[in-house]
Amino acid sequence: xxxxxxxxxxxxxxxxxxxxxxxxxxxxxxxxxxxxxxxxxxxxxxxxxxxxxxxxxxxxxxxxxxxxxxxxxxxxxxxxxxxxxxxxxxxxxxxxxxxxxxxxxxxxxxxxxxxxxxxxxxxxxxxxxxxxxxxxxxxxxxxxxxxxxxxxxxxxxxxxxxxxxxxxxxxxxxxxxxxxxxxxxxxxxxxxxxxxxxxxxxxxxxxxxxxxxxxxxxxxxxxxxxxxxxxxxxxxxxxxxxxxxxxxxxxxxxxxxxxxxxxxxxxxxxxxxxxxxxxxxxxxxxxxxxx
Numbered sequence: 001x002x003x004x005x006x007x008x009x010x011x012x013x014x015x016x017x018x019x020x021x022x023x024x025x026x027x028x029x030x031x032x033x034x035x036x037x038x039x040x041x042x043x044x045x046x047x048x049x050x051x052x053x054x055x056x057x058x059x060x061x062x063x064x065x066x067x068x069x070x071x072x073x074x075x076x077x078x079x080x081x082x083x084x085x086x087x088x089x090x091x092x093x094x095x096x097x098x099x100x101x102x103x104x105x106x107x108x109x110x111x112x113x114x115x116x117x118x119x120x121x122x123x124x125x126x127x128x129x130x131x132x133x134x135x136x137x138x139x140x141x142x143x144x145x146x147x148x149x150x151x152x153x154x155x156x157x158x159x160x161x162x163x164x165x166x167x168x169x170x171x172x173x174x175x176x177x178x179x180x181x182x183x184x185x186x187x188x189x190x191x192x193x194x195x196x197x198x199x200x201x202x203x204x205x206x207x208x209x210x211x212x213x214x215x216x217x218x219x220x221x222x223x224x225x226x227x228x229x230x231x232x233x234x235x236x237x238x239x240x241x242x243x244x245x246x247x248x249x250x251x252x253x254x255x256x257x258x259x260x261x262x263x264x265x266x267x268x269x270x271x272x273x274x275x276x277x278x279x280x281x282x283x284x285x286x287x288x289x290x291x
Contacts, residue, residue, distance in 0.1 A: 001039040166245035176243035183241040211270040214277040
């Protein structure tokens with residue numbers, strides 16, 4: 001038997017990490033003494049080695065736990081899938097290193113091909129494979145979802161550019177989309193409730209109130225109160241689980257203030273100057289909130 005400190009030294013894993021693995025049921029000690037000391041036998045150490053292998057392969061802890069607990073889990077398929085994802089990451093890093101090398105040599109052109117969506121598209125393919133029932137329910141057919149994936153492939157560069165603008169990197173965008181996909185059914189049900197509970201109509205009324213007089217000071221309590229209601233429209237239980245990106249509101253405000261097509265559309269729908277008014281009101285609200 002080895003103490004938790006001895007296992008920590010042997011494996012290079014901190015004592016706190018081993019304690020955490022015990023707390024979440026991932027790696028239980030073989031024995032706990034009357035004084036509360038955790039002891040590990042050879043079997044425990046072999047299990048830890050497997051956990052560290054999966055962790056090194058970038059499996060999430062929840063997936064590692066599922067693999068370790070389920071003897072019927074297809075480890076070979078899981079490893080194959082992870083191998084594909086790691087290859088995609090490797091290829092992306094190689095392209096980025098090549099790009100850096102070219103930039104160091106004075107090249108000024110940057111193509112968004114360096115920021116490919118291989119991992120994101122792989123996640124979509126895997127989602128289709130594992131969630132056929134949900135896709136049939138909310139997309140109508142797997143063919144419709146295939147068409148969605150095809151559009152992602154066909155417009156990879158433009159999607160990558162948007163991903164970088166909104167999320168800071170393709171990797172952050174991919175992580176956000178994976179998280180959203182993991183809550184797909186839940187999010188689709190919430191989207192339906194948003195329609196049923198009249199949130200769309202409420203937002204429309206608030207927008208009409210906001211643009212009813214664009215001569216008002218955007219900093220006024222009246223205007224800022226409407227903006228606050230719009231941004232906090234959904235009840236907590238009705239909010240979909242999705243990350244809009246760290247730059248989402250900056251891009252939204254920029255659109256209201258500088259995008260000719262959006263400005264024209266908003267001004268035609270409400271009144272002249274509406275887009276600029278909305279953008280400035282939203283900008284002040286968020287600036288004040290973050291002060």
